[in-house]
Amino acid sequence: MRIFVTGASGFVGSAVVQDLLRAGHQVTGLARSDAAARAIAAAGAAVHRGDLEDAESLRAGAAAAEGVIHTGFNHDFSRFAENCELDRRVIAALGAEFAGSDRPLVVTSGVALLPHGQLATEDMAPTGRHPRVASEEAARAVADRGVRVSIVRLPPTVHGDGDHGFVPLLITLAREKGVAAHVADGANRWSAVHRLDAAPVYRLALERAGAGATYHAVAEEGVPFREIAEAIGRGLRLPVESRTIEQAAAHFGWFADFASMDVPTSSARTRRALGWSPRGPDLATDLAGPGYFAAPKEGVTPP
Secondary structure (H helix, E strand, O other), X not given: OEEEEEOOOOOOHHHHHHHHHHOOOEEEEEEOOHHHHHHHHHHOOEEEEOOOOOHHHHHHHHHOOOEEEEOOOOOOHHHHHHHHHHHHHHHHHHHHHHOOOOOEEEEEEEHHHOOOOOOXXXXXXXXXXXXXXXXXXXXXXXXXXXXXXXXXXXOOEEXXXXXXXXXXXXXXXXXXXXXXXXXXXXXXXXXXXXXXHHHXXXXXXXXXXXXXXXXXXXXXEEEEHHHHHHHHHHHHOOOEEEEOHHHHHHHHHHHHHHHHOOEOEOOHHHHHHHOOOOOOOOHHHHHHOOHHHOOOOOOOOOO
């Protein structure tokens, strides 16, 4: 199958490209820069120049494909709401090209949108007005136009070599503050998955999904945040301390809500539906190695 992948040079997207190629698919990756184009070509995929803000380039990439996997997202959190609305437009553009056909479209969302404090399952809908809900709203909108769309929800931490997400952010914060912290007793839970385990969920969703399916790329249902803080403390040889809810904002800044969220997540239905079984290292194993704690290079801002 000819597959068009957005975010093809990214942390998750590059793993998706590798998995698709190993499975025998032909892959074209969206590239907005020369560096991205080189990385996609080096992986063995074709290159389609364009970016997420160029609807015509998105539609052209989709037009030449038999399926699309959308992993691209602008993770500039200073413009988070704006970037979520951009994702809505991206999904609309991709869906417009596939409307009325049987070609599959797989889009990305997050489990953090689901009700907190209970085990989240694939059938649960997002709650509240978190900006990221725009992606799932867009998916439902294109489904109403006859697109065979499915959703892959990612956990708060997708870990592995090259991670530039929430765990590296916490490590950078611990370096700056001189302490690895958690909120209250740190019993709030984050689900997790290795990037190489997340990738097959996208491929299997593309190959097997019926319209409207939602999948959880989750290997670990709930890792206590305290254990993440303790692993960071060991890795950096820093003390581990609790912060009250009131103190959390001063310590974590804009990240305080993420640091205290409790989002245990099941992937039981995903495993049964797709025959998916994660095999990669868990988060504790990754954090026990040296990769996450290598000293940042001089003059380079940590991720």
